[in-house]
Amino acid sequence: xxxxxxxxxxxxxxxxxxxxxxxxxxxxxxxxxxxxxxxxxxxxxxxxxxxxxxxxxxxxxxxxxxxxxxxxxxxxxxxxxxxxxxxxxxxxxxxxxxxxxxxxxxxxxxxxxxxxxxxxxxxxxxxxxxxxxxxxxxxxxxxxxxxxxxxxxxxxxxxxxxxxxxxxxxxxxxxxxxxxxxxxxxxxxxxxxxxxxxxxxxxxxxxxxxxxxxxxxxxxxxxxxxxxxxxxxxxxxxxxxxxxxxxxxxxxxxxxxxxxxxxxxxxxxxxxxxxxxxxxxxxxxxxxxxxxxxxxxxxxxxxxxxxxxxxxxxxxxxxxxxxxxxxxxxxxxxxxxxxxxxxxxxx
Amino acid sequence: xxxxxxxxxxxxxxxxxxxxxxxxxxxxxxxxxxxxxxxxxxxxxxxxxxxxxxxxxxxx
Numbered sequence: 001x002x003x004x005x006x007x008x009x010x011x012x013x014x015x016x017x018x019x020x021x022x023x024x025x026x027x028x029x030x031x032x033x034x035x036x037x038x039x040x041x042x043x044x045x046x047x048x049x050x051x052x053x054x055x056x057x058x059x060x061x062x063x064x065x066x067x068x069x070x071x072x073x074x075x076x077x078x079x080x081x082x083x084x085x086x087x088x089x090x091x092x093x094x095x096x097x098x099x100x101x102x103x104x105x106x107x108x109x110x111x112x113x114x115x116x117x118x119x120x121x122x123x124x125x126x127x128x129x130x131x132x133x134x135x136x137x138x139x140x141x142x143x144x145x146x147x148x149x150x151x152x153x154x155x156x157x158x159x160x161x162x163x164x165x166x167x168x169x170x171x172x173x174x175x176x177x178x179x180x181x182x183x184x185x186x187x188x189x190x191x192x193x194x195x196x197x198x199x200x201x202x203x204x205x206x207x208x209x210x211x212x213x214x215x216x217x218x219x220x221x222x223x224x225x226x227x228x229x230x231x232x233x234x235x236x237x238x239x240x241x242x243x244x245x246x247x248x249x250x251x252x253x254x255x256x257x258x259x260x261x262x263x264x265x266x267x268x269x270x271x272x273x274x275x276x277x278x279x280x281x282x283x284x285x286x287x288x289x290x291x292x293x294x295x296x297x298x299x300x301x302x303x304x305x306x307x308x309x310x311x312x313x314x315x316x317x318x319x320x321x322x323x324x325x326x327x328x329x330x331x332x333x334x335x336x337x338x339x340x341x342x343x344x345x346x347x
Numbered sequence: 348x349x350x351x352x353x354x355x356x357x358x359x360x361x362x363x364x365x366x367x368x369x370x371x372x373x374x375x376x377x378x379x380x381x382x383x384x385x386x387x388x389x390x391x392x393x394x395x396x397x398x399x400x401x402x403x404x405x406x407x
Contacts, residue, residue: 256358256379275357275381276400 002331003030007060007085008072010034011183013095015046016320017070022052024324024338026331029053033060045183063088068327071095074182079117091330092141093323099124099143100211110210126215127326129335130154130266136329144326145215147318148174148229149208152240153215154269154293155310160216160223162258165244165306167223173241174206174227177234177284180314195233202229236315237284242308252299255306259295267336268317268325272296282311288347289313291321291339353393357381364393373398 004021008014009032021027032042034057042055060081069089071078075097078085082099085092101107104118115121125132125139128150136142145153152172159165181189188194188201206227216223256271263269273296274280282294296309312318321339328335350363360378364385368374372385374395382398 252357253359256360260358260360260378271379273358273379273381275397 001026001028002067003028004068004070004327005029005031005033005063005066005089006070006072007033007063007078007081008035008074009042010037010045010057011072012179012315013319014070014072015049016315017072017095017323018042018046018049018053018055020316020320020324020338022049026333026337029055030066031055031058031063033058033063035060065089067091068093068331070323070327075111076113079115079120082117082120086141090140091327093127093144093326093330094124094142095144095319095323097146097207099141100126100145100149100214102214106210106214110207126211127322128153128215129322129325129329130263130269131157131215133329136326137332139330142323142326142330144319144323146208146211147180147238147312147314148176148206148227148240149211149215150318150322151238151293151310151312152208152212152225152227152242154263155240155242155295155308156212156216156223156244158258158262159244159255159306159308160221161219161262164246164250164255164258166247167221169243169245170223170225171243172212172225172227173243174229175232175234175239175241176229177237177314178231179235180238180318181231194231198230198232200228200230202227204228234284236288236313238312238314238318239282239284240308240310242310244306244308246299246304246306249304250299252297255297255299259297263295268292268339270294273298281309284311284313285347286343286345287311287313287316288343289316290341290343291317291325292343293317351388351391351393353395355379355381355383356395356397357383362395368393 037057038059043050065088068091071094079098107115124141124143125135127142127144272294281296294311349366355376358379383395384398386394386396
């Protein structure tokens with residue numbers, strides 16, 4: 001049994017993390033912090049956890065040592081505490097963006113601030129088990145990927161590695177659920193403004209571009225990706241429709257072969273490309289609460305376009321579930337522990 | 348029972364089928380989970396084809 005604490009446990013990612021950790025057979029949650037809700041019950045903000053925990057939020061300054069420390073703070077905050085965090089815990093898993101990028105200049109370019117702990121950037125392993133499993137097993141520090149980034153990286157990795165697509169023309173159309181913008185309300189998230197939208201809020205310049213290109217730049221590849229993000233009527237979930245162009249004429253069997261080669265043994269990746277049924281391609285609706293990343297594809301022979309479709313629950317495989325998968329690997333547990341929920345249907 | 352090997356016409360997964368399988372039988376590919384029809388059986392050679400699907404009107 002290991003002790004685990006969560007820094008920033010009142011947000012949606014923190015709540016999802018607590019849900020998964022409370023049902024984990026090898027974990028005891030020691031402390032949960034919140035800047036806003038010190039002294040309040042965790043279940044006041046995460047009512048789904050009633051009856052499962054009697055934890056109260058602590059001040060971050062009162063945090064004591066533990067085996068694994070999860071950090072779920074807004075971007076740009078955890079870097080200011082990282083010296084302290086690494087002294088408190090043997091393993092640190094940061095769900096935020098602060099340590100995802102390998103270079104200080106890349107951080108400054110995409111996040112428009114100076115990085116306060118650049119010496120830590122290369123100490124963190126980018127936490128995608130499907131790409132970095134062996135590094136994560138040995139790691140003490142892991143940076144959880146962005147939700148939009150992880151589903152895109154997983155969807156594209158096999159076709160990049162197998163040199164099937166033109167790396168200069170990758171267009172990602174992302175449809176986002178509202179939980180992705182966090183638990184703090186804003187004018188734009190006010191119900192009359194947010195409800196029912198199909199709102200393209202970022203036609204270009206999405207910050208996850210940096211980590212997607214970083215992770216797909218291997219073996220001499222240097223892909224360029226273009227992201228357009230649209231908020232839709234969905235609380236949990238993320239769907240990416242990725243438009244790519246094939247390098248030469250190939251058949252769908254060749255695409256199958258690439259995905260099978262890379263992901264056949266992955267416990268949380270499913271290739272979804274059915275010829276019949278209602279859910280023929282990936283659909284976030286049936287992934288709510290699960291750690292699956294569903295990936296589908298189709299070749300448009302007219303333009304030699306390969307359309308790739310990826311879906312996840314942004315809070316589970318997109319954040320907390322993936323972080324627990326990393327923790328399982330770092331601590332030597334079965335990586336599927338507490339993550340085998342199959343989802344609900346109908347929902 | 349001896350198995351005959353063939354290839355999924357959709358995803359190219361190797362599929363093992365029973366030796367006594369007959370033409371027009373429907374099976375499911377273990378790779379892509381799609382429905383496959385046995386087109387013909389000739390000795391050790393089994394030819395598989397994509398099963399006919401019910402076309403649906405998606406409201407267009």
